[in-house]
Amino acid sequence: MPCLDGAPGCAQAVRKHKWPKNAAKEFEAIASTNRWGNGESISGDGSTVEINRVRAACLSVFIFTHNVTRLYDIPCGDAHWQHSIPGVGTKFVYLGSDISSIALGQAKAKNKGRPHLHFTQNTTNLITTVPKLSDAAHSIWMLKEVVQHLPLEAGLKMVQNVQRSGAHYLAITSHDTELFKVGKRKLGGKGKNKNVDVPYGGFYQNNVFLPPFNFPPSALLADCSELLATPEDQIRRGNLLIFDLQRWKLAPDGGE
Numbered sequence: 280m281p282c283l284d285g286a287p288g289c290a291q292a293v294r295k296h297k298w299p300k301n302a303a304k305e306f307e308a309i310a311s312t313n314r315w316g317n318g319e320s321i322s323g324d325g326s327t328v329e330i331n332r333v334r335a336a337c338l339s340v341f342i343f344t345h346n347v348t349r350l351y352d353i354p355c356g357d358a359h360w361q362h363s364i365p366g367v368g369t370k371f372v373y374l375g376s377d378i379s380s381i382a383l384g385q386a387k388a389k390n391k392g393r394p395h396l397h398f399t400q401n402t403t404n405l406i407t408t409v410p411k412l413s414d415a416a417h418s419i420w421m422l423k424e425v426v427q428h429l430p431l432e433a434g435l436k437m438v439q440n441v442q443r444s445g446a447h448y449l450a451i452t453s454h455d456t457e458l459f460k461v462g463k464r465k466l467g468g469k470g471k472n473k474n475v476d477v478p479y480g481g482f483y484q485n486n487v488f489l490p491p492f493n494f495p496p497s498a499l500l501a502d503c504s505e506l507l508a509t510p511e512d513q514i515r516r517g518n519l520l521i522f523d524l525q526r527w528k529l530a531p532d533g534g535e
Contacts, residue, residue: 303379306379307380319359321381322356322382326357327360330360334517335365336365337506337521338503339364341521342371342419345500348414349412349417350371351420353376353420354405355376355377358386358389361390369395372397373396374397374399375399376403406433407436410440419450421451423450423451426451427454429477430476430478431475433479434485442525447523450520450521453485453487453518453520458510458514472486474490474491494527498523500521503517504517
């Protein structure tokens, strides 16, 4: 298990999920049927250009001010909105990939006229793969609206593998406990805020400060919601946080 700067709950065990372990098969099915039902992107409502307007600007400002040279966007879905990040491909290198061959194929097709956006030839399963990076010390990895669709064990392994790659920074979706009422039942609002287990392709409002992720506030470098004035906009557009990922201290056994 990873322990982040001695944050509370570091020793908490992750419950082994009972869901089918073939993540690639499930996300291939989601892409092939447009299960999330958005007319603009098979990656869902969170992948439109408009909904990512503020996030794109926030990423760009962080990249410019921290001398980042590479943005790794894996999984990238169909990469419908990423071309809108200011400076992408000109001020910094973009590389995308996905676990779904259908999503990756659409990403390449949508961005065929944008040679400055690069995509891997083959799919990437970040749950089981530790990627090799170029210039890792000046790299940022983006996990936008990804962990929320994974079982806790799989989401944790994904973040571990990004950390093992050596990437310096991590941009990751997190749902504020007050704005989103993370993990609370809809009826009556009872229960404590917590991350909950879901099947591959399911959904929960993940919060990276809570177990089993336990990111310490001291590692937080940027909060994209700070660019927004209203709670409604913060919920719809601002739930992207950027961390110094190398503050994540893995246990001696590698966290397996």
